[in-house]
Amino acid sequence: MSLKDEARLADRLIAGEPSAFRELVETYKRKVYGLAFEMTRNHADAEDISQVSFMKVHRSVGMIQPGRGLSTWLYRIVYNTALDLIRKRRSQPREALPSNAPEQPFFDPPDPGAGPEKAADDACLRRRIDEALSKVSERERTVFILRHYHDLKVREIAESLGVSLGAVKSYLFRSMRRLQKELADFEPCLDKGDRE
Amino acid sequence: MTRCRYWEKRIPEAVYGDLGPETREKLERHLAVCKSCAELYGEMAALVRKMDARPAPDRPAEFWESYWDRLEWRMAHEAERPLGVRARRRRGAFRIPRWAYGAAGAFVFLALGIFIGRSLLRPREDFSIASRQTSSVTAPGEQHGAEAGSAAAPLAAQASRYLKRSRTLLLAVINADPRDGDFSSMSLPLQKKTSNELLREATVLKKGLGSSDRRLERLVSDLEMILLQIANLKSDSGTSDVEIIKAGIESKDILFKINLSEVRRSGTKSGAGQAPRSNVKTAAEA
Numbered sequence: 001m002s003l004k005d006e007a008r009l010a011d012r013l014i015a016g017e018p019s020a021f022r023e024l025v026e027t028y029k030r031k032v033y034g035l036a037f038e039m040t041r042n043h044a045d046a047e048d049i050s051q052v053s054f055m056k057v058h059r060s061v062g063m064i065q066p067g068r069g070l071s072t073w074l075y076r077i078v079y080n081t082a083l084d085l086i087r088k089r090r091s092q093p094r095e096a097l098p099s100n101a102p103e104q105p106f107f108d109p110p111d112p113g114a115g116p117e118k119a120a121d122d123a124c125l126r127r128r129i130d131e132a133l134s135k136v137s138e139r140e141r142t143v144f145i146l147r148h149y150h151d152l153k154v155r156e157i158a159e160s161l162g163v164s165l166g167a168v169k170s171y172l173f174r175s176m177r178r179l180q181k182e183l184a185d186f187e188p189c190l191d192k193g194d195r196e
Numbered sequence: 197m198t199r200c201r202y203w204e205k206r207i208p209e210a211v212y213g214d215l216g217p218e219t220r221e222k223l224e225r226h227l228a229v230c231k232s233c234a235e236l237y238g239e240m241a242a243l244v245r246k247m248d249a250r251p252a253p254d255r256p257a258e259f260w261e262s263y264w265d266r267l268e269w270r271m272a273h274e275a276e277r278p279l280g281v282r283a284r285r286r287r288g289a290f291r292i293p294r295w296a297y298g299a300a301g302a303f304v305f306l307a308l309g310i311f312i313g314r315s316l317l318r319p320r321e322d323f324s325i326a327s328r329q330t331s332s333v334t335a336p337g338e339q340h341g342a343e344a345g346s347a348a349a350p351l352a353a354q355a356s357r358y359l360k361r362s363r364t365l366l367l368a369v370i371n372a373d374p375r376d377g378d379f380s381s382m383s384l385p386l387q388k389k390t391s392n393e394l395l396r397e398a399t400v401l402k403k404g405l406g407s408s409d410r411r412l413e414r415l416v417s418d419l420e421m422i423l424l425q426i427a428n429l430k431s432d433s434g435t436s437d438v439e440i441i442k443a444g445i446e447s448k449d450i451l452f453k454i455n456l457s458e459v460r461r462s463g464t465k466s467g468a469g470q471a472p473r474s475n476v477k478t479a480a481e482a
Contacts, residue, residue, distance in 0.1 A: 022264060029263055030254065037253040046253075051267050058271065122249060129250040148244070149252040153214055172208045180243050 001027055006070040013061050013070075021061075025054055028071070031150055032078050038145045039082040041134065049085060053078045068159075075152070075160035079142065086138070132182035140175035143168055199226060203233055211240045351404045355412060358397050362419050363454045365390050366445055369426060372438060384431060391427035395420060415457065418448045 001009070009027075012020035032053055037046035056077050064073065133141055139161075146152045146160065158168045203226050209215050210223055227234040365387060398420045405413045425441045445451065 025264060025267060029260065030252070033255070034252045043255070047266075051270055054267055055271055055274070125246070126250045129247060147208075147212060148247055154209060169205050169209070173205050176208050176240055176243055179247070180239055183243070183246065 001071070003069065010064050010070045014064055016061075021058055024057065024070075024074075028074055029054075031071075032074065034149060035075065035078050035142070035145060036082050038133070038149075039079070039138065039142060040086065045082075045085060049078065049082050053081050056081065069156065072152070072156050072159040075146065075150070076162060079161055128183060129179075132179050135182050136175050136178050140171045140178065143171040144175040144179070147172055200230060200233055203227075203230070204236055207233070207237050207240055210237065211244050351401070354397070354404070355401055355416075358394060358401055358416070359454050359457060361390065362394055362423070363451060365394065365426065366422065366451060369438065370442055370445060370451075384429060388427050388429060391423040394423050395427060398423070412457065415450075415453050418450055418453070422448075422450060 009020060009024060013024065029050065033046050033050045036049035036053070037043065040046055040049065053074070057074060064070065133144075136144065142161065143157055146157045147154070152160065154165060154168050154172065157172075158165045161168070163171075203223055206215060206219065206223060210220060215223065227237055368383075368387060398416050401416055402413060405416070407413075422441060422444055425437075425444065429437060429441075
């Protein structure tokens, strides 16, 4: 969604147009869910965070500032909601909560065009990247995810997370260095002979 | 090196194409002369390509199709109760209000204060009063009163017996006539033996009394000095030794103090409904 479209949607939300909120949800649900999942590594938590975030948006439509980006405001809500949940999880005994073990992030439908070997290679690489991401610190990972998967600029990430521009640059650099090292240390995926 | 530290932080932005044209040109000039930064750029660019192999987390299509319905249901469900009410209910049902902690703390302090007051201060007063009362009520040679059944009663009886025996001994010394040159009237060995016994009793008595009855304690101490002198008398001692003891008894008004102590006891006894018993006569007789 372009900045102009965002601004238009924001105006409709402020005006109280009923379809505007649904449009916001439909537009951002995947991204909101994706960020929540990357932070919690749990599908149930990700859905809960995404729903709570949209409910917060609905309650505080009046706080939307016409000049400011709608997506950065939304990401900020998601980030803070996820942080609240993570802190709550840490402060509570594990037994009292549902399983928060890391889950597979992908709905992994088989690619009908690719052969079985290519599919296996892709799956292997995805797993390794996912493992590497789980080893990066929470904040660094969030910055990287927002830049790489959500295509936010450094300035937008800074706005979303409420940190300085320099801090975002440092987090991004550190996260990429760490990922580079983690992925370099991985054993290569099994070749065809090993798989057979 | 400083230039490298500056540029390497910009490499991620360059890889994602976020740098402005001027900055990008400067970076390219630096990469052309800096091998390590050029390598880093290459590695990061490769990483970004590699990361593209991993798509963003996703769920099956049916999950997204029903997403709005689930959200709408939840919003409607949670809108049934105003937020404030829900919050109050939660607090009321599961949380202890803060003032309760404060009240509990105050109660603990109060209970602690009462406990300290009762256990550390009051028993001392009780002991002091009881020992005074008992030592006042019980006359020498008499049976203890009803309240003598308390823990201080044996001590009061002991003090009374001690004073009585000491008075008898002192009277014997005072009544001895040194001009006769005969100490047999004093039955010196018996008196010395009695003195030694009384000295031992005095030690126990002083320990028992502590600081509960200062007057009696001083009297016992004075008596100790006299008793010690009597215990140290020898059969060949001159009359001067006996005179010194007599002078000591008189100068310290030992007999008077013993009688006074008994009068005090009698006074307390008469206050308790028993007949007063004057011992001043005994002192005058002495």
